[in-house]
Amino acid sequence: MGILCRLVRSMLVRTELKTAYSLSSDPGSPIEGRDRAKRDFAVLKDWLTSGLKRARANGTLTMIVRADRLRELMEIAPVGGVALFPLWPRSQDAAHRAILQIRKGSKAPFLLMPGVVLHESDGQYTREANAILRDASALTIVPQALLDPDRV
Numbered sequence: 001m002g003i004l005c006r007l008v009r010s011m012l013v014r015t016e017l018k019t020a021y022s023l024s025s026d027p028g029s030p031i032e033g034r035d036r037a038k039r040d041f042a043v044l045k046d047w048l049t050s051g052l053k054r055a056r057a058n059g060t061l062t063m064i065v066r067a068d069r070l071r072e073l074m075e076i077a078p079v080g081g082v083a084l085f086p087l088w089p090r091s092q093d094a095a096h097r098a099i100l101q102i103r104k105g106s107k108a109p110f111l112l113m114p115g116v117v118l119h120e121s122d123g124q125y126t127r128e129a130n131a132i133l134r135d136a137s138a139l140t141i142v143p144q145a146l147l148d149p150d151r152v
Contacts (some may be wrong), residue, residue, distance in 0.1 A: 044069060045076050048102075052078070055104045062141065073100065079119045082107025083142040086115030101141045111142060 027033040044065075051061040065073055070084070081103035086095035095115065118129045118138070131137040 030120060044073050048073070048076055052102065052104055055106055058103065060101055062099060064097055064117050065100050066098050067094070067098060068111045078102060078104075081108050083111040083113055085113040088115055088117040090119050091117045092121075092122060099141055100140065 026063070047063065048061070051063070055061050064087075067086075074082075077100075083101045085101065086098040087097045087099065088095050116128055116132070117126050118128055125133065132139050
């Protein structure tokens with residue numbers, strides 16, 4: 001997930017939104033850059049509001065969110081056009097992060113997608129994760145038809 005982490009980190013560094021540490025029991029990393037990349041500094045309501053304001057009509061807002069903040073996020077997310085794509089560390093483990101995608105103005109029902117398993121039991125990337133991370137294969141979070149703004 002190096003590319004995704006770098007993207008999120010660059011957004012966090014450049015943002016002018018008010019930031020705050022989440023209430024997590026994770027002590028973080030002593031390495032500043034790693035700590036910033038792995039921690040959740042965002043005030044989710046600010047990110048969501050700002051992102052949706054900047055999205056075009058029928059455009060999408062895509063965010064990587066920590067699983068422990070999903071309840072908070074679902075309370076402030078719009079009613080329609082929301083899809084959640086879990087990132088499973090291993091097939092037998094609970095997801096720690098998920099990709100949330102919202103289509104602005106959509107009436108589509110909430111979608112819980114299958115997600116992707118990132119690692120095999122031996123720690124190596126799965127074939128699908130390796131294709132995305134190493135070979136630049138597309139990651140289809142939600143098929144376009146499922147987030148159609150006219151779908152009720």
